[in-house]
Amino acid sequence: MSTFEFHTTKSIIVEPGAAANIASRVRALQCDSVLIVTDPGVLAAQLLDTALASFTQHNVKVSVYSDVLADPPESVIYAGVEAAQIANADCIIGFGGGSSMDVAKLIALLASGSQSLPEIYGVNQAEGPRLPLILVPTTAGTGSEVTAIAIVTTGENEKKGVVSPLLLPDIALLDASLTLGLPAAVTAATGIDAMVHAIEAYTSKRLKNPISDALAKDALRLLAANIHTACKHGKNIKARENMLLGACLAGMAFANAPVGGVHALAYPVGARFHVPHGLSNSLMLGPVLRFNMPNAETLYAELADVVYPAASGTSFRRANMLVEYLQNLPQELGIATRLKDVGITEGDIAALAADAMKQTRLLINNPREIQLADAATLYKEAL
Known part of the structure; x- marks a missing residue:
């Protein structure tokens, strides 16, 4: 067996209703002044209400920074760092989707003032220290609670990543009750996003290993078995918990066996047209899977056996079953299926392809x- 390394979040708590007792987790980290990082949608949905009540009970000072935007720009990070410093926060909680959790990671890392944001872009440029960090996902998709990466929109049409083990939180808290009110379209797009994480981790050309493989397979099993129920019966707590756990497992997988072409082509769609990350991945998934088939047929067939346990036939036939299943899934779940559905035209393809090459x-x-020519062809196919 080849040597490999595997890293993930130190403590993962899976418990419906656990957010109502989050202040006790803060106290266990020996902290007494918290900044919660979230977005306006989480506030409007009152998802924070029970968590906020627990801080009063445990005599923990709490401040809320709720200006997180999707695909957060650098200005959101800077404002959040300032909010943490003003509050004298000694603990950061990311409470929301991937954007809120990514912003929380960076605030926890930058609040000390020892480094600036431009200095930590790239791989292992962050030096610390980092404030204690708790991440609480309210969508089942990004797996950000178990990944050592945060994505920032830099400039008008470009994204950069900060990659460092320091971004792994002290605690990931998976409370499925927080996801019960998610609209079906959001559930579908974020769920497919998690599936992409599992598939790309399993087929990654670099750093794929037995642990990431096992996690990716089980993630895809959970997601495929529950995504229809979660979309059609949103109050089904078991389906919601399985989706949240599946997204977390997929996050652990791709944090160690990194994602590839689907994400590379999805990022420009999100950056230029402000399409949510999960939907961008969903739109590019089918074309990239078909493009990869000559090199990934055997691996796709193995994943097809997870989605269809009774599948039989050649690896080519089973691999095509997986591609067909994933290609049809967005339409079955009622979300956009073509780039033109989100306002992209043929005139945009050259710029998208150039961005993808970055x-x-x-x-x-x-x-x-x-x-470059392949990227343009794939965008045309998705149009």
């Missing part, structure tokens, strides 16, 4: 090399 950190993981 995602070298992701492209090197794809099982088949994607060149």
Whole structure:
């Protein structure tokens, strides 16, 4: 067996209703002044209400920074760091979707003032120290609570990543009750996002290992078995918990066996057209899977056996079953299926393809090399 390393969040708590007792987790970290990082939607949905009540009970000072935007720009990070410093926060809680959790990671890292945001872009540029950090996902998709990466929108159409083990939180708290009110369209897009994480981790050309493989397979099993129920019967707590756990397992997988072509082509769609990350991945998934088939057929067949336990036939037939299943899934779940559905035209393809080629950190993981002409063809296919 080849040597490999595997890293993930130190403590993962899976418990419906656990957010109502989060202040006790803060006290266990020996902290007494918390900044909660979230977005306006979480506040409007009153998801924070029970958590906030627990801080009063445990005599923990709490402040809320709720200005997180999807695909957060640098200005959101800077404002959050300032909020943490003003509050004298000694603990940061990211409470929301991937954007809120990513912003919380960076605030926890930058609040000391020892480094600036531009200094930590890239891999292992962050030096610390980091404030204690708790992440609480309210969607089942990004797996950010178990990944050592945070994505920032820099400039008008570009994203950069901060990659460091320091971004792994002290605690990931998975409370499925927080996801019960998610609209079906959000559930579908974030669920497919998690599936993409599992698939790309399993087929990654770099750093794929037995642990990431096992997690990716079980993640896909949980997600495929529960996504329809979670979308159609949103109050089903068991389906919601399985989706949340599946997204977490997929996050652990791709945090160690990094994602590839789907994400590389999805990022420009999100950056240029402000399409949510999960939907961007969903729109590019089918074309990239078909493009990768010559190099990933055997691995796709193995994943098909997870989705269809009774599947039989050649690896080519089973691999195509997986591709067909994933290609049909967005339409079955009622979300956009074509780039034109989100306002993209043929005139945008050249710029999108050029932007995709900048995602070298992701492209090197794809099982088949994607060149500029390939990217343009894939966008045309998705149009």
